[in-house]
Amino acid sequence: MGTYIVRRLFIAVPVFFGITVLSFLIMNLAPGNPVDMLINPNIPKELLELKRERLGLNDPLYAQYANWLSGVLQGDLGYSFSSYAPVSRLIGERIGPTLLLAAASLLFGLLIAIPVGVISAVKRNSKLDYFLTGITFLGISIPPFFLGLGLIYVAGIQLKWLPTGGMTTLGGDGGAGDVLLHMILPVTVVGAAIAGKKVRYVRASVLEVLGQDYLRTARAKGLRELAVTNKHALRNALIPVIAVVGAEIPLLLGGSIVIEQVFQWPGIGQLTMEAILSRDYPILMGLNLIAACVVLLTNLLTDVLYAAADPRITYG
Incomplete structure (x- = not known):
């Protein structure tokens, strides 16, 4: 396993x-640049040109990329380009709230999806199965921003039960409860x-496993149905689910842009929107850098979890 991980890390470097x-090419091919955001009738063209020169925007693209990579x-x-603050500090201040929101949301979603998917599979073609399936399709159909x-x-x-936005109450103590x-x-x-x-992936995986011969053998030995499902079926059924969850993590971080805008959550989603609107290239490249690392590390972690969930899987 150690050799496999090292090899994957080496492969990840050129990727x-x-x-x-x-990312750098696509960003620079987009119309507009940071200086364009400053244009107004009172700014002389000479000052705008000087601004471009100081920001290095007049350099060839390969030179700009080489400077950034260095x-x-x-x-x-x-x-x-807009606040003149270090990009690492700006991202560091915002990534914590985003990771907190993403981790809590993923945990909450899985705590619902796994038991509901298992129950739906065990009670397949029953009224309960149809009800849970209908709720599942309803959850998929409603856009997150609309539900938010x-x-x-x-x-x-209307009910004034919960705060409508932000991470803490203005003027409050900002504690964990808040x-x-x-x-x-x-x-x-x-x-x-x-x-x-x-839920759909869990249900389909459990249904496929429930028909295996080793589960019939477990039942023939006298094991209770609950033990057969939870101890033997669920572990093998979660193997394909691991891949789906692994692919969800980068999408979860990327999708935080919309949710953070709706709830005014001070994470990298808001920072991304601000950087896009101001054409702040260093921030955008820093965010792309983090996104690339998350995707590569998530894929590696998914493969490792495969082997942990199924001892039959080995990496040479």
């Missing part, structure tokens, strides 16, 4: 650099979307 090159290899992500706005209106504005209260609505929205998609 990583390829992602950064494509800084990254030295642990420097550069400085924001609906919950804000009902639970936040943060937890602000997490309820966004975690519910994101977790519901995750659960709706994962």
Whole structure:
């Protein structure tokens, strides 16, 4: 396993650099640049040209990329074009709330999807199965931003049970209880979307495993149905689910942009929108760098979890 992990890490290096090159090219091919955001009738063209020169925007693309990559290899992500603050500090301040929201939402979604999927498979073609399947399709069909706005209106504005946005209460102590209260609505929205998609995979995987011969043998030995399902069937059924969950993590971080805008959550989603609107290239490249690392590490972790879940899987 150790040799396999090292080999995968070596393979990830050129893939990583390829992602950064494509991201840099696509970003620079988009119309507009940071200086264009500053244009107004009162700014002389000479000052705008000087600004481009100081930001290095007049350099060839390969020179701009080489300068950025040189800084990254030295642990420097550069400085924001709009706020002139270090990109590493800006991302560091925002990534914590996003990781907290993503982890809580993923956990909440799986805590719903796994038991519901198992129950739906065990009670297949029953009224309970049809009911759970219908709820699942409803959860998939409702766009997260629409559900978020609906919950804000009902639970936040009409009933006044929960805060409608932010991570803490203005003027409050900002303690764990306050943060937890602000997490309820966004975690519910994101977790519901995750659960709706994962219930189908869990149900299909459990149904496939329930028909295997080794489960019939376990029942013939006198094991209770609960033990057969939870101890023998569920572990093997979760193997294909691991791949789906692994692919969900990068999408979860990317999808945080919409949810963070709806709930005014101070994470990298809001930072991404601000950087896009201001054409802040260093921040966008820093965020792409993190996204590439998350995708590559998640794929590696998924393969490792395969072997942990199924001893039959070995990596040479």
